[in-house]
Amino acid sequence: MTDSDLHVLVLAAGKGTRMRSARAKVLHEIFFAPMIVHVLEALTALQPASTRVVVGHQRREVMAALEGRGVEFVVQEQQNGTAHAVLAAAPELQQLRGTLLILCGDTPLVRPQTLQAMLTAHRERGDKLSVMTTMVDNPFGYGRIINDASGRLERIVEEKDATDEQRQIREINAGIYAAEIDFLFSALAEVGSDNRQGEMYLTDIVEIAVHKGLGVHGYCCSDPDELLGVNSRVELARAHAQLQKRRNTELMLSGVTMYQPETVLVAQEATVGRDTVIHPHVTISGQSLIGTDCTINSFVQLHDCTLADGTEIPSFYNG
Numbered sequence: 001m002t003d004s005d006l007h008v009l010v011l012a013a014g015k016g017t018r019m020r021s022a023r024a025k026v027l028h029e030i031f032f033a034p035m036i037v038h039v040l041e042a043l044t045a046l047q048p049a050s051t052r053v054v055v056g057h058q059r060r061e062v063m064a065a066l067e068g069r070g071v072e073f074v075v076q077e078q079q080n081g082t083a084h085a086v087l088a089a090a091p092e093l094q095q096l097r098g099t100l101l102i103l104c105g106d107t108p109l110v111r112p113q114t115l116q117a118m119l120t121a122h123r124e125r126g127d128k129l130s131v132m133t134t135m136v137d138n139p140f141g142y143g144r145i146i147n148d149a150s151g152r153l154e155r156i157v158e159e160k161d162a163t164d165e166q167r168q169i170r171e172i173n174a175g176i177y178a179a180e181i182d183f184l185f186s187a188l189a190e191v192g193s194d195n196r197q198g199e200m201y202l203t204d205i206v207e208i209a210v211h212k213g214l215g216v217h218g219y220c221c222s223d224p225d226e227l228l229g230v231n232s233r234v235e236l237a238r239a240h241a242q243l244q245k246r247r248n249t250e251l252m253l254s255g256v257t258m259y260q261p262e263t264v265l266v267a268q269e270a271t272v273g274r275d276t277v278i279h280p281h282v283t284i285s286g287q288s289l290i291g292t293d294c295t296i297n298s299f300v301q302l303h304d305c306t307l308a309d310g311t312e313i314p315s316f317y318n319g
Contacts (some may be wrong), residue, residue: 013056
């Protein structure tokens with residue numbers, strides 16, 4: 001059932017210069033799909049009333065990649081910070097009521113269960129704003145969570161604006177927000193660009209809410225890997241490996257044998273039956289349907305294939 005009081009905004013307008021690529025960051029593929037597609041699939045389980053994607057850099061390519069996914073697009077002509085990106089959607093969103101879930105298109109590991117848990121906590125407390133946080137060993141580059149003496153969220157300080165003492169804080173901003181729409185756009189009207197980046201930070205709305213005495217809380221995710229933001233090819237590989245591990249763990253728990261799962265790729269859309277054995281260096285993609293008690297030997301690639309129960313595929317087969 002559609003959640004009529006939930007709307008989603010995915011920020012995907014940036015260039016992603018650290019990727020060292022001519023391609024828009026959110027279009028880089030991870031585990032058989034552009035990273036932004038993984039974000040949208042995580043959101044599907046929430047059944048929001050509407051989903052909008054803010055596009056800018058290479059917007060035609062991003063829009064083409066998401067065609068048919070039931071999302072609306074908002075164009076951010078100039079990229080002037082995360083608050084500026086959300087303001088680009090103001091003409092449409094500020095007419096709505098309910099909660100706006102804001103997240104970035106470069107967080108392909110986020111799970112729907114985590115997003116739902118954050119939303120549930122946000123609504124049960126009756127907050128105007130909730131911020132997803134997590135604890136990391138190396139917080140370099142992330143906005144730091146500043147709590148008051150009672151442990152309540154007070155503000156977020158970006159890396160470049162933080163003091164040496166604040167840079168030691170390990171709790172970081174994950175860039176995911178649940179905000180009540182009636183509060184959000186009034187707060188954004190107060191956001192300036194007086195910082196070292198000269199940008200409009202969405203994080204400023206935390207301090208604005210606190211000063212107004214409104215309900216604002218952090219929601220700490222226990223798994224920092226889930227909130228990995230992909231900003232480089234190194235992080236791209238890390239995210240791919242995590243999604244591969246999740247999928248293979250799911251299959252092995254369902255009765256599939258894998259001898260070297262770190263070398264096996266099985267698309268989410270593929271089906272693999274119980275007691276099937278998959279040897280190292282195998283890729284199964286597309287809508288493949290693998291029966292029960294099959295054996296797939298090493299160095300095999302299967303795409304949109306159907307295997308009857310008990311089938312054995314020899315090594316180096318490609319079909």
